Amino acid sequence: MAEDLNIVAPEGDRRTSTPGDVPExxxxxxxxxxxxxxxxxxYAGARSEAAAFRDHGGRLTTDRNDPHVVRDLLAIAQHRGWNAISVRGHTEFRREVWLRAQAAGLEVRGYRPTERDRQQVDPDRSRSGSRQHSPLDAQTRLRIVEGVVKSRIVEPAEQQRILAAARTRLATWLERGASLTPARAKSRDHQRG
Structure with missing residues (x-):
């Protein structure tokens, strides 16, 4: 069973924390x-049979590849002041930890990101190298949806069904003249003009 565990632990810092020392x-x-x-x-519920994750003080373990659990494990790591973490377990778990840790500013050891992983974290990197904060175009939004669906839905037929619905919905919005510019950007542009 131990080889089936996904583990997040502080890297280099071997002091332990009290199990249960988590954000409110x-x-x-x-x-x-x-x-x-x-x-x-x-446990996610009072009647849940299996723990979503276990807190051992100096490490956190789970048998799930759930992005919500990963989010919570990283929140605990940040709460405990872990600046660098070591990750072991399933590839999808380690990838999800790495992706989310980038946004949180945590260093991750135990996962070697692919070029696609790096592009997902910084999409502008693959284009011009400059960081622009322009509104997301339709293709970018669709790629984000595809990435989320493929990382969370296991069944290929279900993935295709959801993605087809997303493409149809996006096409309908665009045909109706919907703007993909966020309201904040529109308001900012209107104030400038």
Missing amino acids: QLRRRYFTEARGGRGLGF
Whole structure:
């Protein structure tokens, strides 16, 4: 079973934290109990049989590849002041940790990002190298939707169904003359003009 675990631990910093030392919003979101294995289990519901993740103080473990659990594990790492983390486990788990950690400013060891991973974090990198904060065009929005769907939906037929619906919806919006410029950008542009 240990080889099936996904693990997030502080890199280089071997001091332990008290299990259960988590941000307040996570304390309110989960039920905790020490049953079912080592460490403190965090359960999504009062009747949940399996812990979403377990807190061992010096490391966090889960048997899931769930992006919501990854988000919460990284919130705990930041809460505990872990600036660099080591990650082990399933490739998709390690990838999700790396992607989310980039936005959080955490260094990750244990996953070698692909060029596509780097482009997902910084889409402008593959184009001009400059960082522009322009509104997302339709193709960029569709690529984001595709990335999310493919990372979270396992069944290929279900992926295709969802993506076809997204493409149809986007095409309908564009045909009706919808603007993809966020309201904040429109308001800013209107104030300048």
